[in-house]
Amino acid sequence: xxxxxxxxxxEIKVLQKAAQIHAKYSIKQYKNVLKALNELENEKKLLExxxxxxxxxxxxxxxxxxxxxxxxxxxxxxxxxxxLKSSKLLNKPFTLLFxxxxxxxxxxxxxGHNIGDILLQRVSRILLSCVREKTDxxxxxxxxxxxxxxxxxxxxxVIDKITDKILQNLNKTINLSPNIxxxxxxxxxxxxxxxxxxxxxxxxxxNADIAMYKAKESxxxxxxxxxxxxxxxxxxxxxxxxELIEAFKNNRFLNYLQPIVNMQDKKIVGVEVLLRYKNxxxxxTPAYFIDTLEEMDLIFDVTNWxxxxxxSVFKKIDKDIFISFNLTSKxxxxxxxxxxxKSLKKExxxxxxxxxxxxxxxxxxxxxxxxxxxxxxxxxxxxxxxxDNFGTGYSSLSFIRDFTIDTLKIDRxxxxxxxxxxxxxxxxxxxxxxxxxxxxxxxxxxIENKEQLELVKEKSFIKVQGFYFYKPMPLEEFILLV
Numbered sequence: 327x328x329x330x331x332x333x334x335x336x337e338i339k340v341l342q343k344a345a346q347i348h349a350k351y352s353i354k355q356y357k358n359v360l361k362a363l364n365e366l367e368n369e370k371k372l373l374e375x376x377x378x379x380x381x382x383x384x385x386x387x388x389x390x391x392x393x394x395x396x397x398x399x400x401x402x403x404x405x406x407x408x409x410l411k412s413s414k415l416l417n418k419p420f421t422l423l424f425x426x427x428x429x430x431x432x433x434x435x436x437x438g439h440n441i442g443d444i445l446l447q448r449v450s451r452i453l454l455s456c457v458r459e460k461t462d463x464x465x466x467x468x469x470x471x472x473x474x475x476x477x478x479x480x481x482x483x484v485i486d487k488i489t490d491k492i493l494q495n496l497n498k499t500i501n502l503s504p505n506i507x508x509x510x511x512x513x514x515x516x517x518x519x520x521x522x523x524x525x526x527x528x529x530x531x532x533n534a535d536i537a538m539y540k541a542k543e544s545x546x547x548x549x550x551x552x553x554x555x556x557x558x559x560x561x562x563x564x565x566x567x568x569e570l571i572e573a574f575k576n577n578r579f580l581n582y583l584q585p586i587v588n589m590q591d592k593k594i595v596g597v598e599v600l601l602r603y604k605n606x607x608x609x610x611t612p613a614y615f616i617d618t619l620e621e622m623d624l625i626f627d628v629t630n631w632x633x634x635x636x637x638s639v640f641k642k643i644d645k646d647i648f649i650s651f652n653l654t655s656k657x658x659x660x661x662x663x664x665x666x667x668k669s670l671k672k673e674x675x676x677x678x679x680x681x682x683x684x685x686x687x688x689x690x691x692x693x694x695x696x697x698x699x700x701x702x703x704x705x706x707x708x709x710x711x712x713x714d715n716f717g718t719g720y721s722s723l724s725f726i727r728d729f730t731i732d733t734l735k736i737d738r739x740x741x742x743x744x745x746x747x748x749x750x751x752x753x754x755x756x757x758x759x760x761x762x763x764x765x766x767x768x769x770x771x772x773i774e775n776k777e778q779l780e781l782v783k784e785k786s787f788i789k790v791q792g793f794y795f796y797k798p799m800p801l802e803e804f805i806l807l808v
Contacts, residue, residue: 391466393443394450402465402473406527409463409475410519417521419480423489424515424534425453427470427496428546433508444502445510446470456491473534480518482551489514489549497547511547513538518551536560566618569605578604579628581636582798585807586650586769589788594808596648598684598791599636600798601628620654629657630666637674637681639801645808650682650712655689659696664703671707678708682733686714687725698729705730712769717757726764734761738772738792745777754781762787 389401397405409420427449434442446466453464453472463475479485496512515538517530537552544550573579579601586596603610619625633651640649657663671678683704689697701711712733713726717740726734736757744751761768762785773779773792782790799807 394447394466396450396472397463397465399465399467402463402467402475403527403531405463405465406475406530409477410525410527410530412477413519413521418478419518419520421476421479421485421519422517422530422534423474423476423492423549424517424531424538425472425474425492425512426538426542428511428513428542430470430510433510437502437506437508441502441506445500445508448500448502449496449510452495453492456488456495473531480520485516485518489516493547493549513541513546514549515539515541516549516551533557563618566615567622570603570615570619570622570624573603573605574624574628574631579631580604580609581632581801583636583801583804584791584798585796585804586648586789586791587795588786589782589784589790590786592795594647594796595789596650596682597804598650599632599652601632601652616654620656625654625656626660626662629653633670634673636801637670637676639805641675643805643808646680647808648680648682648710649676650684652684652714655686658685658689658700664700664707667704667707667709679710682710682712684712684714684735687716687718694728701730705732726766731766733767733769735769735771735791736761741770741772741778741792744781745775751781758783758788 389398389404390396391398406422412418413420430442430445433445449470449472450464450466453474457464457474457476461477463473465473465475467473476485476488492514493512496510499507499509501507515534515536517534517537519525519530533552533556536556537550540556541548541550580603582600582602583597584600585594586598587593588595601612601616603615619628629651636649636651640647653663685701705711710732711730712735713729713731714735715737716726716734718737725731736754740750740754740757742750744754758768765787767787767789769789769791770782771791773782773790773794775794778792779790779794782788
């Protein structure tokens with residue numbers, strides 16, 4: 327077909343129109359694309375800001391304690407590492423304080439975690455007020471443990487000034503609510519780095535921690551500077567703890583019995599059960615291991631084993647002999663002992679009035695009200711209570727007045743040298759007379775010679791225990807004896 331000029335012009339016009347429409351649509355589409363890209367860019371920027379803020383928030387959560395807003399363990403260790411590196415490079419000292427609150431657990435248990443949290447916040451502010459602003463680092467490691475890094479300090483006088491200020495400010499009545507006022511104190515362990523020792527931050531923390539525990543053992547509300555002897559002692563204790571665990575697994579704990587005799591006929595009327603530990607070829611007394619065992623939960627297993635073991639043997643002995651067991655502070659202050667004794671009554675056919683539990687007054691000195699409740703419960707179950715080491719506690723007379731006590735064991739310090747000193751004898755005799763008035767039974771410990779025995783009157787309420795009659799002997803040996 328042959329195109330005319332007119333037809334060609336019309337075709338061109340159509341194409342031009344189509345091009346205009348297409349161009350107009352493309353520009354609009356392009357503008358839309360640009361707009362979408364701008365919106366995406368803005369959203370990207372907003373998202374980046376949110377990510378940055380979130381990262382900053384997470385970083386703060388990771389490095390700061392949310393309760394006190396102090397640096398946490400992570401940031402503390404980071405700061406300690408920097409301080410140690412700087413000290414080594416510049417040969418400059420620094421000091422680390424490790425602080426643990428005394429009595430915090432009791433407050434937390436009594437008033438609840440909310441009050442405990444308020445107390446921790448108050449303590450953090452107290453610590454911050456006692457150190458140099460922008461120089462020293464106060465951190466909360468967790469629980470009621472705090473640390474303070476003191477850069478550039480090893481002068482004992484300056485350190486003493488800071489720690490004294492901390493102890494004084496902590497050891498005050500703190501108002502936590504309109505109705506709640508509490509008293510706490512702190513134990514502080516101190517490690518001084520002099521700028522040249524080759525030591526890791528973990529060892530520095532451990533050393534300050536060891537010194538803090540030494541402060542607690544020494545009576546609390548005080549500070550102790552670390553020395554190597556402390557670390558050697560802790561190392562030995564760690565080894566001993568492992569040995570005791572192995573000893574219990576492998577039946578190396580032994581029961582020794584020391585007979586108790588009646589003064590009137592000198593016959594055996596009872597025994598005190600004593601724990602021993604066989605370490606290789608040695609038989610060790612509790613003086614070597616009982617404090618360490620007391621620190622471990624293993625003390626409960628050992629005590630339960632001892633009582634059950636001895637009573638299972640005594641079921642086969644047709645003798646009216648009472649059996650006396652020593653209970654340590656940790657065992658006595660745990661509800662488990664009551665539950666154990668309740669089940670023991672069901673399992674063992676021995677009359678519970680023949681079973682005595684020896685306690686020491688000092689084991690209850692911290693909480694006499696709780697002590698009285700525990701002893702009353704033990705007594706209500708039918709068991710007997712003996713007060714051991716009578717006369718050596720801080721308030722022995724008030725203790726026997728207010729507590730459920732069946733027998734007093736007169737400490738050997740009141741028997742020693744009574745045959746040589748009239749003064750000692752009169753003191754000893756006055757104690758016996760007082761016990762008689764109170765209508766209590768008495769066991770006199772430490773009778774070692776005939777002269778001492780002759781000074782003890784032959785009365786029905788008096789029983790004696792000592793090397794003059796019998797030394798402690800293995801359980802099997804005692805069975806043969808009776």
